[in-house]
Amino acid sequence: MIGLGTMGAGIAEVLAAAGRTVIGVDADQAALDRGRTIVETSTGRALERDKITADQRTALTERISYHTDFAAVADAEVVIEAVSENLELKRSIFTRLGEVARPETLLATNTSSLPITDIAVASGRADRVVGVHFFNPAPVQRLVEVVKTVLTAPSAQTQALELVNDLGKTPILCGDRAGFVVNALLVPYLNRAARLYQDGCATAAQIDEAMVAAGNPMGPLALIDLVGLDVTVSALDRMYSETRDRRHAPVALLAALVSAGRLGRKTGQGILLQAEPRPAPLIDRSAELPDALLLPYLNDVCRMVEIGYATPEVIDTGMSLGCRMPRPFDVLADLGPAAVLAGQQQIFAATAEPGDRPALLLERLAAAPDPAAALTELRAMA
Ligand code: 3HC
Secondary structure (H helix, E strand, C coil): EEECCCHHHHHHHHHCCCCCCCEEECCCCCHHHHHHHHHHHHHHHHCCCCCCCHHHHHHHHHHHEECCCCHHHHCCCEEEEECCCCCHHHHHHEEEEEEEHHCCCCEEEECCCCCCHHHHCCCCCCEEEEEEEEECCCCCCEEEEEEECCCCCCHHHHHHHHHHCCCCCCCCEEEEECCCHHHHHHHHHHHHHHHHHHCCCHHHHHHHHHHHHHHCCHHHHHHHHHHHHCCCCCCHHHHHHCCCCHHHHCCCCHHHHHHCCEEEEECCCCCCCCCCCCCCCCCHHHCCCHHHHHHHHHHHHHHHHHHCCCCCHHHHHHHCCCCCCCCCCHHHHHHHHHHHHHHHHHHHHCCCHHHCCCCCCHHHHHHHHHHHHHHHHCCCCC
16 A cells, blocks of 8 residues: 555555555655554544454454565565655556556556556556546445556456455446546536635535535535545546536636645645634525535436446446445436436526536436436436
8 A cells, every 4th residue: 555644544454354464655754653543543533433343453453564665565465655745756656556566466546646657657567457436435435446547457446346246345347438427427516515605605514514414424514524625626626627627617716725735635725614703694594505516416416327328337336335325217217317317407597507408318308208217217228
């Protein structure tokens, strides 16, 4: 495991919990100590919640060793990199891995926002490189996105899928596109929530409570603080650079908080945890919730299916196991395609954002003689 920050330490814990010997590598002793503390805190919580016994916790932590020397991974079967989202740093690590790792070693990156192909080619053996994208907190979320590039060998893809299954997680296979499946749907939703808050349309509590009432385990603003504002902004930047959809440009408030070093839980201050209380909204638009956030998200879900990037089943698995959100196609079925379309048409009329245009697939479903039956048929597609 290269990089023992929030995600790297979480992945190390998952590997060790599944009985693997984990060689943890980070830049210096301070980084290794932080990684060890993250594992201790998380396994302590797992113990408190009766997820593991004290003996299992001891065995798990003893399976992880800590090193500052890259050569420690020379004999590893799999190397997973989870350093910060910096392309040059990741490329230099993959160049080193190309030199020190065995030729048959599976090389994986946990990047959520950088093109995996660009990282893979730096290794000189891009056929052995995949993305394995874990979700925060890694020990809790059951999903891992396995990302193949145009250069990934089928054997490397199979090995990655098997690894994820062995870890007790569920993989979904994705192409190397901005956001993969889950973030491509999640981060635009988070950005939209941040915009409502920034523009004073509703209070933070109103936004988060409305989305919790809609069945999510936490509100979008709390989730931004959990995943990190830097990670959220990087993921949005990558989406924006690929889609040129203005809705994907990180809102000014998020960008400013990142510049200020307020990155969320990991730094103690973030979007919810701000020093100054915000003034009450001038025009309270909280009555538009949860539709203002939910309907564009469902519309994006339909568009992702429409373009053939993912099936309804893959999207449902992704959002429910990656983020513990309700399965989007259950929500669409509950609300009914016609009601979702009508609401989305209103949103599009108000925003005039091309990205808010109702998806053709949503229009087709709503226009079907029996929309519920059309939706069931769509969900059965392989
Ligand atoms: N180890 C093992 N299990 C743990 C644990 C740990 N350290 N911490 C919590 N758990 C378990 C609990 O036992 C509980 O299990 P159960 O459902 O089987 O009873 C479950 O996790 C939930 O715990 P709680 O209900 O007690 O809630 P918490 O407040 O502790 O944690 C949460 C809440 C797990 C963070 C939950 O709110 C959640 O899932 N939120 C959504 C998080 C999310 O969306 N993550 C993905 C973000 S996107 C991402 O990471 C990708 C990146 O690229 C941006």
